[in-house]
Amino acid sequence: xxxxxxxxxxxxxxxxxxxxxxxxRSSGPGTxxxxxxxxxxxxxxxxxxxGPELRIRQGEPVRVVVANKLGQDTxxxxxxxxxxxxxxxxxxxxxxxIHPGESFTYEFTPPDAGTFxxxxxxxxxxxLGRGLAGALIVEEREPVAIDRNLLWFIEDWRLxxxxxxxxxxxxxxxxxxxxxxxxxxxxxxxxxxxxxxKAGERMRLRIVNAALARIVALRFEEHQPVVVAFDGxxxxxxPLEGGRLLLGPAMRADLIIDMSGQPGRRYAVTDDxxxxxxxxxxxxxxxxxxxxxxxxxxTPKLPANPLPEPDLTAAERYEIALQGGMMGGxxxxxGGMMGGxxxxxxxxxxxxMNGMAMTGDGQTDMPPLLTLKRGQSCILSLRNETAxxxxxxxxxxxxxxxxxxxxxxxxxxxxxxxxxxPRERAEIAFVADNPGDWMLHCHVTDHQETxxxxxxxxx
Ligand code: C2O
Ligand code: CU
Numbered sequence: 188x189x190x191x192x193x194x195x196x197x198x199x200x201x202x203x204x205x206x207x208x209x210x211x212r213s214s215g216p217g218t219x220x221x222x223x224x225x226x227x228x229x230x231x232x233x234x235x236x237x238g239p240e241l242r243i244r245q246g247e248p249v250r251v252v253v254a255n256k257l258g259q260d261t262x263x264x265x266x267x268x269x270x271x272x273x274x275x276x277x278x279x280x281x282x283x284x285i286h287p288g289e290s291f292t293y294e295f296t297p298p299d300a301g302t303f304x305x306x307x308x309x310x311x312x313x314x315l316g317r318g319l320a321g322a323l324i325v326e327e328r329e330p331v332a333i334d335r336n337l338l339w340f341i342e343d344w345r346l347x348x349x350x351x352x353x354x355x356x357x358x359x360x361x362x363x364x365x366x367x368x369x370x371x372x373x374x375x376x377x378x379x380x381x382x383x384x385k386a387g388e389r390m391r392l393r394i395v396n397a398a399l400a401r402i403v404a405l406r407f408e409e410h411q412p413v414v415v416a417f418d419g420x421x422x423x424x425x426p427l428e429g430g431r432l433l434l435g436p437a438m439r440a441d442l443i444i445d446m447s448g449q450p451g452r453r454y455a456v457t458d459d460x461x462x463x464x465x466x467x468x469x470x471x472x473x474x475x476x477x478x479x480x481x482x483x484x485x486t487p488k489l490p491a492n493p494l495p496e497p498d499l500t501a502a503e504r505y506e507i508a509l510q511g512g513m514m515g516g517x518x519x520x521x522g523g524m525m526g527g528x529x530x531x532x533x534x535x536x537x538x539x540m541n542g543m544a545m546t547g548d549g550q551t552d553m554p555p556l557l558t559l560k561r562g563q564s565c566i567l568s569l570r571n572e573t574a575x576x577x578x579x580x581x582x583x584x585x586x587x588x589x590x591x592x593x594x595x596x597x598x599x600x601x602x603x604x605x606x607x608x609p610r611e612r613a614e615i616a617f618v619a620d621n622p623g624d625w626m627l628h629c630h631v632t633d634h635q636e637t638x639x640x641x642x643x644x645x646x
Contacts, residue, residue, distance in 0.1 A: 238321025272623025301419025366400030387478030435578030544638030
């Protein structure tokens with residue numbers, strides 16, 4: 188994390204309250220430096236890109252004062268935290284926008300330990316795309332037995348030749364396809380070359396994909412990471428599926444990695460999601476010292492979070508079709524926008540869910556897509572009818588992914604964002620226990636802002 192403005196203090200008050208002050212600003216040129224492009228001007232929380240890593244504790248109240256010094260409205264959404272609706276940070280839906288010069292105090296008590304993050308929910312494409320995002324780590328009550336904690340906060344930037352953030356947020360063509368994918372991937376705000384490790388070390392590596400649109404698929408050369416959590420929620424420890432860690436925008440994973448490589452050697456971590464555009468993210472570089480232990484102990488399992496278990500036999504079932512976008516691959520030639528999906532009169536939306544399209548920051552006068560009875564177990568069947576990938580995020584809840592393409596998912600992991608490939612289907616189950624109006628949207632920000640967004644009402 189690099190800072191440019193004098194670092195403003197994060198004030199901690201424990202045990203009654205942890206208080207953090209976030210001051211949000213846009214910078215003039217030459218301020219927040221990205222490693223590879225020292226002159227990149229970004230918008231920042233407390234002057235750093237990414238924003239400060241907020242570490243709070245499970246079950247302990249936290250208070251964050253957000254002071255808006257941007258030239259436009261903002262809010263902060265605590266992605267993945269199960270909190271009261273009024274603290275969820277959706278402008279017009281859960282709170283009034285924080286106008287320039289105003290402050291808003293968020294208060295919540297995180298029920299779940301895990302890896303979360305925070306970002307704006309107003310003009311998200313631009314505000315997130317210009318750097319407003321940070322990690323929110325909720326620590327377990329009892330520490331987990333590992334040697335070292337690492338966080339890789341991944342962001343994706345589209346920079347011009349001068350290293351400035353390229354304008355043109357909200358390009359319609361891009362919005363109808365994969366969204367604004369950049370040309371510079373940073374880890375913790377820089378373009379790292381290597382991370383140095385010791386042979387025999389056991390790492391807990393938290394990875395956050397905070398990109399606007401980029402999906403990553405990480406491979407760890409000659410290492411066998413064990414996934415212990417997705418989206419902050421512990422899962423049965425298991426190896427990477429297909430040898431790679433697939434994370435769409437907003438998704439997180441916690442990995443336990445035993446450093447089983449040779450002292451003095453380097454091992455590449457690569458991202459090959461876009462096959463023609465595979466690149467090396469960084470190297471794990473072993474110090475030349477002998478291993479700190481010969482044999483790793485058993486992989487620790489993270490303690491479970493207090494999630495309400497959906498009753499699948501009594502669950503209400505809802506079908507949600509994800510619709511729209513450009514069809515048939517990468518070009519206009521492939522058939523143009525999808526028409527006749529009931530999107531006429533939707534103000535030129537590009538995407539829709541069941542024919543409904545909420546755009547921009549959301550239209551709160553639109554009726555909810557679903558109204559769910561509080562306490563009811565629900566199954567949402569999300570059917571991707573489009574030619575594009577969608578990481579679908581539900582606010583205020585975590586859900587189990589119970590099936591994919593009609594096949595039961597034996598892992599049934601908890602998530603708050605489920606990545607659905609083109610033409611595929613995922614079923615998620617949860618208890619609608621958190622009252623209020625909650626967003627359900629694609630986290631490819633261009634898709635979200637051009638129609639793949641809706642609200643669920645729990646009453
Ligand atoms: Cu990361 Cu609507 O959220
Ligand atoms: Cu999408």
